[in-house]
Each structure stands twice: as C-alpha cells, then as structure tokens.
Amino acid sequence: MKIRIIDLxxxxxxxxxxxxxxWVRTHRQSKNISFIAINDGSTVHNLQIVAEHExxxxxxxxxxxxxxxxxxxxxxxxxxxxxxxxxxxAQNIVLYGTADPQxxxxxxxxxxxxxLRNIAHLRMRTNIFGAIFRVRHNLAFAIxxxxxxxxxxxxxxxxxxTSDAEGAGKLFEVTTGDNQDFFGVxxxxxxxxxxEGELGALGLGAIYTFGPxxxxxxxxxxxxxxxxxxxxxxMAFIDINDNMDLAEDFLKYVIRYAIETCESDxxxxxxxxxxxxxxxxxxxxxxxxxxxxxxxxxxxxxQSNREFEIPILQGMDLxxxxxxxLVEEYFCCPIxxxxxxxxxxxxxxxxxxxxxxxxAMDILFPQIGEIIGGSERESDYLKLRQRMEELGMNMKxxxxxxxTRKFGTVPHAGFGLGFERLVLFVTGMxxxxxxxxxxxxPKNANF
Amino acid sequence: MKIRIIDLxxxxxxxxxxxxxxWVRTHRQSKNISFIAINDGSTVHNLQIVAEHExxxxxxxxxxxxxxxxxxxxxxxxxxxxxxxxxxxAQNIVLYGTADPQxxxxxxxxxxxxxLRNIAHLRMRTNIFGAIFRVRHNLAFAIxxxxxxxxxxxxxxxxxxTSDAEGAGKLFEVTTGDNQDFFGVxxxxxxxxxxEGELGALGLGAIYTFGPxxxxxxxxxxxxxxxxxxxxxxMAFIDINDNMDLAEDFLKYVIRYAIETCESDxxxxxxxxxxxxxxxxxxxxxxxxxxxxxxxxxxxxxQSNREFEIPILQGMDLxxxxxxxLVEEYFCCPIxxxxxxxxxxxxxxxxxxxxxxxxAMDILFPQIGEIIGGSERESDYLKLRQRMEELGMNMKxxxxxxxTRKFGTVPHAGFGLGFERLVLFVTGMxxxxxxxxxxxxPKNANF
Numbered sequence: 001m002k003i004r005i006i007d008l009x010x011x012x013x014x015x016x017x018x019x020x021x022x023w024v025r026t027h028r029q030s031k032n033i034s035f036i037a038i039n040d041g042s043t044v045h046n047l048q049i050v051a052e053h054e055x056x057x058x059x060x061x062x063x064x065x066x067x068x069x070x071x072x073x074x075x076x077x078x079x080x081x082x083x084x085x086x087x088x089x090a091q092n093i094v095l096y097g098t099a100d101p102q103x104x105x106x107x108x109x110x111x112x113x114x115x116l117r118n119i120a121h122l123r124m125r126t127n128i129f130g131a132i133f134r135v136r137h138n139l140a141f142a143i144x145x146x147x148x149x150x151x152x153x154x155x156x157x158x159x160x161x162t163s164d165a166e167g168a169g170k171l172f173e174v175t176t177g178d179n180q181d182f183f184g185v186x187x188x189x190x191x192x193x194x195x196e197g198e199l200g201a202l203g204l205g206a207i208y209t210f211g212p213x214x215x216x217x218x219x220x221x222x223x224x225x226x227x228x229x230x231x232x233x234x235m236a237f238i239d240i241n242d243n244m245d246l247a248e249d250f251l252k253y254v255i256r257y258a259i260e261t262c263e264s265d266x267x268x269x270x271x272x273x274x275x276x277x278x279x280x281x282x283x284x285x286x287x288x289x290x291x292x293x294x295x296x297x298x299x300x301x302x303q304s305n306r307e308f309e310i311p312i313l314q315g316m317d318l319x320x321x322x323x324x325x326l327v328e329e330y331f332c333c334p335i336x337x338x339x340x341x342x343x344x345x346x347x348x349x350x351x352x353x354x355x356x357x358x359x360a361m362d363i364l365f366p367q368i369g370e371i372i373g374g375s376e377r378e379s380d381y382l383k384l385r386q387r388m389e390e391l392g393m394n395m396k397x398x399x400x401x402x403x404t405r406k407f408g409t410v411p412h413a414g415f416g417l418g419f420e421r422l423v424l425f426v427t428g429m430x431x432x433x434x435x436x437x438x439x440x441x442p443k444n445a446n447f
Numbered sequence: 448m449k450i451r452i453i454d455l456x457x458x459x460x461x462x463x464x465x466x467x468x469x470w471v472r473t474h475r476q477s478k479n480i481s482f483i484a485i486n487d488g489s490t491v492h493n494l495q496i497v498a499e500h501e502x503x504x505x506x507x508x509x510x511x512x513x514x515x516x517x518x519x520x521x522x523x524x525x526x527x528x529x530x531x532x533x534x535x536x537a538q539n540i541v542l543y544g545t546a547d548p549q550x551x552x553x554x555x556x557x558x559x560x561x562x563l564r565n566i567a568h569l570r571m572r573t574n575i576f577g578a579i580f581r582v583r584h585n586l587a588f589a590i591x592x593x594x595x596x597x598x599x600x601x602x603x604x605x606x607x608x609t610s611d612a613e614g615a616g617k618l619f620e621v622t623t624g625d626n627q628d629f630f631g632v633x634x635x636x637x638x639x640x641x642x643e644g645e646l647g648a649l650g651l652g653a654i655y656t657f658g659p660x661x662x663x664x665x666x667x668x669x670x671x672x673x674x675x676x677x678x679x680x681x682m683a684f685i686d687i688n689d690n691m692d693l694a695e696d697f698l699k700y701v702i703r704y705a706i707e708t709c710e711s712d713x714x715x716x717x718x719x720x721x722x723x724x725x726x727x728x729x730x731x732x733x734x735x736x737x738x739x740x741x742x743x744x745x746x747x748x749x750q751s752n753r754e755f756e757i758p759i760l761q762g763m764d765l766x767x768x769x770x771x772x773l774v775e776e777y778f779c780c781p782i783x784x785x786x787x788x789x790x791x792x793x794x795x796x797x798x799x800x801x802x803x804x805x806x807a808m809d810i811l812f813p814q815i816g817e818i819i820g821g822s823e824r825e826s827d828y829l830k831l832r833q834r835m836e837e838l839g840m841n842m843k844x845x846x847x848x849x850x851t852r853k854f855g856t857v858p859h860a861g862f863g864l865g866f867e868r869l870v871l872f873v874t875g876m877x878x879x880x881x882x883x884x885x886x887x888x889p890k891n892a893n894f
Contacts, residue, residue, distance in 0.1 A: 159636075160661075204489075
C-alpha cells in the first residue's frame with residue numbers, strides 16, 4: 001500500500017506492509033543497521049527507515065545519500081526506543097535518483113535564507129520552506145472556503161488592462177515587440193482588480209478576486225515584490241461598518257484555519273524562526289480589533305511624547321513607525337483606522353458628510369503594519385464625477401466604471417489583502433521573498 | 448432581517464419580516480398593485496415583490512424601472528396564485544439608484560451575446576451571465592476542494608518569467624518603458640506554470656497551480672483568448688497511468704460538483720442555450736473514459752471511410768475534426784489518447800522504451816476537443832539533456848530544471864487544464880469570450 005508520510009504517521013495501526021516515497025534527509029550508519037530519515041513534502045516530520053544490512057546491502061546504501069530519492073517497501077512498526085514513534089523496517093529499497101554529495105547544495109548543515117533564495121528551485125526540499133508553502137496553501141484554501149461559504153463568487157478580473165486603477169504605482173507595460181499594437185491601445189499589468197471587481201459585485205452581489213498584481217517600483221526591500229497576489233472581496237448592499245465586520249471576521253477565520261490545520265508546521269516555525277509566533281496568532285484571533293477614526297489616531301500619536309522620525313501632523317499619511325506604535329505599544333492588538341482625509345486616499349472612496357474625510361478602513365497588524373486596505377465606495381454618480389474631475393482623471397477611460405453609478409447604483413464596499421503579507425504574518429517570516437515560491441524583484445526574475 | 452434571495456427562496460418559513468436588496472428585472476402594474484421582480488445576483492431566480500399602491504405611492508413606483516436598484520422591507524409570504532411560490536408584500540421600498548429607461552441598455556427584450564460582450568461591465572446583471580459566472584465560481588471552488596482533499600498544495604508559479612516553457616506560442620513582453628531592464632534580462636508573461644510547478648512537486652510531493660497564462664497569438668476565434676486561466680497539477684512518485692486515473696477522477700469530481708451545486712443555473716442554461724447540456728454532463732460523469740494509444744487512434748480514423756479535410760497519416764497531430772469524430776461518433780464518450788510520437792510533443796515528456804513515442808496523454812471531450820494535456824515527465828537527466836540538445840534548446844536558461852533531474856530525481860507526472868474550456872463545457876456556451884468576465888483578444892482589452 002502506497003501511503004504519504006503524513007497519513008502514515010497519523011495511523012496507530014502497526015505491523016502493516018507499506019510503500020513510502022521520499023527524499024533522504026539524513027543517513028546514519030551503525031554496524032549492522034542504517035537509519036535513514038526521509039521526507040516526501042507532505043509534512044515537516046521525517047519518517048525513519050531502518051535498513052538492516054543483512055537485507056539491504058551496504059554497497060547499495062552508500063548511494064542513498066542526503067538528497068537522493070527512494071522508495072521503501074517494508075513493515076510499519078512502533079519503534080522500540082525511548083521516544084516511541086512509527087518507523088519502517090525496510091524489506092526493499094528502490095533508488096530513484098542519487099544526489100552527489102560533492103554537488104548537491106542542500107547538505108545537512110544549516111543554510112542561510114539568503115543562500116536558499118538563490119536555489120529557489122530546491123528550497124522547497126527544506127523543512128522551513130516546506131512549512132512555509134504548506135501554510136501558504138492552507139491560507140489560500142481558507143480564503144476560498146470562507147468566501148464560498150459566505151456566498152461570494154470567485155471572479156477573475158483581467159491581468160492585462162488598459163487603465164491604471166488608482167495611480168497606485170508604476171506599471172509594467174505589455175507588448176508583443178514586433179507589434180506594439182496587439183490590443184489596439186497601450187496595455188499594462190494590473191495593479192488591482194478592484195474596479196473590475198466592483199462590476200462583478202454590482203451584478204452578482206458579492207465577489208472576490210484572488211490573483212496576481214504588479215508594481216514596477218524599483219524598491220529593493222524586504223516588504224516589496226514586483227509580482228504579488230491580492231485578495232479583493234467586493235460586496236453590494238453593504239456599508240463601511242459591514243465591511244469592517246467582514247474584514248475582521250475574515251482575517252480571524254483564515255488565521256484560525258491555519259492554527260488548526262498547520263499545527264506541526266507552525267510549531268516548527270515558532271521554534272526555529274519566530275518564537276512569539278503562535279502566541280501572536282492566538283492573540284489576533286481572540287481579541288476584538290480596535291476601531292479608531294484617523295483623527296483620534298493622530299491625537300494619540302501627538303500625545304505619545306514619542307519622537308518619531310516623521311513628526312505627527314493632522315492630514316499626514318501614517319507611516320510604518322506610527323502604525324507599529326499604535327498596534328504594538330499603545331493598543332497591543334490589531335486596529336482598524338477609519339475616516340481618513342480624502343486627500344491621502346483613492347478617488348473611489350465614499351465621501352463622508354463632512355466633505356473632508358472618506359469611508360476608508362486600513363487594518364493594521366503587529367509586525368506587519370497595514371495588512372488590509374478598504375473602503376465603502378462612492379456610489380453617487382455626481383460626487384464620483386466631481387472627485388475624478390478634481391483629480392484630473394481621464395473619465396472617458398473609465399466610462400464603464402461611471403456607468404455603474406448611473407444605472408442602478410447601490411451602496412457597496414470592499415477591501416484588498418496582500419496575500420504575501422498575510423503569509424508573512426502567519427509564518428513569522430520577515431522577508432517577503434521567502435513566502436512566495438519565485439519572487440520577482442528588481443534585477444531578479446530567476447526560475 | 449437582511450437576507451439574500453437564494454437563501455430566502457430556500458426557506459419554507461413564511462410570514463416573516465425580511466429586508467431584501469436587488470436590481471429590478473421587470474415591473475408590471477395593475478390597477479392597485481405593482482409586481483416587481485428583483486434579482487440580487489445570488490441565484491437565477493427572481494423574487495417577486497408585491498407593492499400595493501395604498502402603501503407604496505404610484506408616483507414613487509414610476510422610478511422603479513428595469514435596472515434600478517432597491518431595498519424592500521416587507522413580509523415574506525406564500526403567494527396565492529396557481530403556481531405557489533414565496534413573494535414579498537412590500538411595507539417600504541428604498542430606491543438606491545435609478546436606471547433611465549432611455550439610457551439603460553439592458554431592457555426587457557432579449558439581447559445578442561455579441562451585444563452583451565460590448566457591455567461586459569453590465570452583462571453580469573443578466574440571467575445568462577449570472578448563471579455562467581456562478582457556475583464558473585463553483586467549478587473553481589471544486590478544483591481547490593478536490594486538490595486540497597487529495598493532499599496537493601496550491602503553488603503560485605511566476606507570471607513574469609524569463610524562459611519560454613515549451614515554445615508553446617508567441618509571448619507577451621513585459622517592460623517598464625523608461626527602463627527596459629527592470630529584471631536585468633528580457634521578461635515575458637508565462638505560457639504555462641508547469642516547469643516551475645515541477646520544482647514544487649519535487650519538494651512538496653504534489654502541487655497544483657491555478658493562475659493566468661498568456662498567448663500573444665493573433666487568433667480571432669471563438670476558442671482563443673490572449674489571457675486565460677490554467678490549472679496545472681504536478682505530482683511526484685506517480686507514472687502516466689496514475690496520472691490518467693487522477694485526471695479522469697478530477698474531471699468527474701468537478702463536473703459532478705457543478706451538477707450538484709448549480710442545479711438551477713444549469714437548468715436555465717440547458718433550457719436557453721444548449722438543450723443537450725445536462726444529459727452530456729451526466730454522460731461524462733457516468734462513463735469510463737476510453738484509453739487509446741495514438742497509433743490505434745490513427746488506425747480507427749484511417750478505417751473510418753470518412754473524408755476528413757486533413758487526411759490521416761501516422762505521425763500527424765490530431766486535428767479538431769479527427770478528435771470530434773473519435774469522441775462524438777466512434778466512441779461516444781471522452782477519450783484519453785496516449786503514447787504520441789515524440790516529434791509532435793514537448794521536450795519534457797518521458798520517452799517510451801520504443802524511443803519513438805512519449806508518455807503523453809490528451810483528454811478529448813465532446814464539443815470541446817482537447818480539454819486536458821499532460822504527461823509523465825522525463826526524469827532521466829541524460830535523456831532529458833539529449834532531447835533538449837536535439838531540439839536546440841538553451842540549456843543554460845533551464846539549468847534549474849535540469850538540476851531537479853540531477854539531484855534526487857523521481858518519476859513524476861502532471862497535466863494542464865484550460866479552465867475556460869472546462870467552463871465552456873459545463874455551461875454549454877460556445878464562445879470562450881462569454882465564460883471569462885473580461886476577455887482579452889486581439890484589438891480588445893476593454894474594461
């Protein structure tokens with residue numbers, strides 16, 4: 001019976017014949033026996049193979065080095081050692097592929113994350129990246145599960161677009177070289193699916209996107225990627241308060257899902273990468289997020305007697321140092337900041353009655369800072385037009401967006417989650433290049 | 448109580464006060480009563496609102512035209528007509544947004560799909576596109592659910608790449624205009640995540656991608672998109688037969704999921720678009736796919752006495768007319784064609800012992816033709832190198848791909864599903880531009 005290691009280690013049925021595949025992590029020889037630890041990627045736990053040299057020849061076992069791939073047929077038994085665990089007494093070992101110890105880069109010694117980034121094609125074979133990408137998967141699945149169960153429809157907004165949604169940043173252009181004119185107009189890679197997502201919500205009621213977005217910023221930091229994945233739900237017939245409720249419930253749901261389904265990976269990451277990790281995850285899930293108008297946030301920062309690098313002024317955009325002070329020192333829990341001045345927010349956000357602030361909501365997390373940005377959208381055709389005019393925007397280009405306010409407009413709201421930021425938070429990693437399989441950054445599009 | 452129409456129509460609890468939102472589909476007035484059908488995108492079924500002019504003024508109701516958006520507060524009751532159904536006796540109606548009958552393009556009359564494609568920002572508000580995109584969502588969710596339950600990890604392969612996976616077609620180039628050199632090397636949009644997906648499978652055991660892919664072909668047909676979504680599972684420790692089992696099980700699972708969860712949308716599509724639809728779906732789910740070596744497929748075609756536009760020759764690539772003959776006339780069920788000549792397949796497919804054919808598998812469906820293409824991958828380092836040399840490929844560019852065969856190589860296999868082809872098949876639509884929200888085709892990247 002062929003079985004994955006994660007499933008085998010769950011059983012308490014011993015003395016059964018099984019067939020297991022994996023890559024060799026370690027191989028330790030004593031006089032008559034070899035102990036081989038293999039891993040098949042299904043779990044952070046290795047499976048121990050006991051190969052008696054009477055059955056499995058020593059000459060053959062010399063080839064079974066770290067990094068090689070084998071199939072083991074044998075009996076799954078309860079080990080007789082102090083710490084009892086399941087292991088396999090090998091009857092037969094098939095060597096699929098060797099890994100020359102002189103050449104294979106992932107030897108037993110520890111490697112820096114920097115080194116592993118340069119061999120991203122092999123780093124999935126390490127405990128740490130196995131854990132990260134299993135957590136990433138489970139977070140992605142939780143996102144689909146959450147929205148599906150809430151009646152949202154997954155909606156694929158275009159990657160190649162001819163409009164810059166929000167002037168959110170520098171764009172990558174898309175051409176065909178010999179024929180610049182494939183689409184008849186200049187085209188670029190999307191920075192956000194929101195505007196098209198609104199079109200979906202204004203017909204289907206509630207949608208979410210989950211796809212790649214792009215920024216051509218020349219930023220070489222541990223927080224920036226040129227290509228990253230965004231989750232953008234959008235819902236008709238809700239206001240900013242419903243939107244805050246949704247975002248808080250959503251974040252807690254997906255983090256709780258990871259806590260429950262990725263226990264051994266999170267324990268591994270907690271023990272090796274970030275010792276406060278699991279406690280921090282529980283704290284976010286178990287505490288109500290503080291909801292704080294922007295003007296109050298500014299007051300708190302002003303009265304903090306803290307010397308910030310960038311001094312506090314009403315009307316300013318909050319900086320990472322300000323966000324972290326509020327979240328990590330003042331409130332000690334996630335915060336939803338609302339009602340920002342319209343000048344520092346996007347054109348599509350709903351204007352409050354004061355004519356000065358908009359119904360924006362940014363969710364700030366410990367360690368991460370802004371993890372979600374959202375708003376109720378301006379649903380009034382004339383107000384939206386006016387704001388676009390004030391900002392000198394091209395209204396002809398967004399005729400379709402404006403029409404949704406002309407025909408059957410409704411209150412609606414949504415938000416955007418940078419998926420890699422969520423994975424950073426839940427894995428406790430600090431460099432965003434380590435939570436996406438093949439990061440794209442300035443001067444780097446390897447693999 | 449605020450409730451979605453799909454949930455309300457499921458209840459059998461009548462005489463409760465509810466609040467429902469939606470866009471007006473029709474408004475019919477009799478002497479003292481208005482009957483307003485609204486839809487909120489959650490289901491293909493409209494909800495009937497009964498507005499007595501005593502309570503809701505006639506002057507106000509004049510504004511409640513097709514396309515306008517309203518909230519209705521009232522009592523949910525069982526109608527007294529012949530065909531009993533739940534409806535709402537309105538106590539109060541809030542008009543969110545009007546839709547000027549002179550301007551709103553979606554009046555009651557039927558519109559051509561062609562016309563609706565030009566107003567893709569509004570077409571989600573029609574029954575047909577509501578049905579299509581709800582089915583699309585449920586298929587996407589079923590895909591994630593299937594692979595999650597089978598232990599596959601969702602794996603995001605890069606969209607911007609510097610290598611052309613398989614010479615699969617013309618590439619879109621990615622630049623930053625003022626700085627052609629963002630990545631330090633020429634970059635393009637991916638045509639397939641397979642090669643990077645293999646890297647994932649060769650560490651994590653089993654992965655799947657589900658993301659956008661791109662072809663810059665100047666093809667203006669009802670089957671081609673410049674931007675479309677692909678699903679590409681890849682699994683270590685399996686061979687071509689396991690791969691066929693997986694693909695067949697997978698297709699049946701997701702189609703069965705749609706049959707079970709999208710009943711009313713599929714009935715609508717069956718009745719309005721494609722009358723054989725539901726029968727065809729059941730037939731695919733209930734019959735074993737025929738597995739057929741390529742050489743036998745050629746023999747059958749030769750002996751068919753059919754005059755094909757392109758005559759049959761051993762070694763040729765199968766054409767749509769050939770595929771449809773085999774699937775729709777000869778076998779009358781889906782077919783998996785295997786063991787194609789290596790010359791007409793990609794470099795990474797595993798060579799058979801005959802040195803002539805490769806372990807490819809194409810799944811052919813009625814109406815659609817090829818819906819899945821896959822193979823066992825060449826896991827032998829020397830054979831892979833040799834094939835790449837024969838084809839004059841750039842081995843330096845794919846050093847990382849080759850290294851996976853050098854270090855702990857294992858038998859592995861996978862396949863690719865064009866998601867829009869699946870949506871076409873399950874919705875019974877015939878133009879691929881109608882099953883993706885905002886199609887990208889030559890000269891068209893609107894919205």
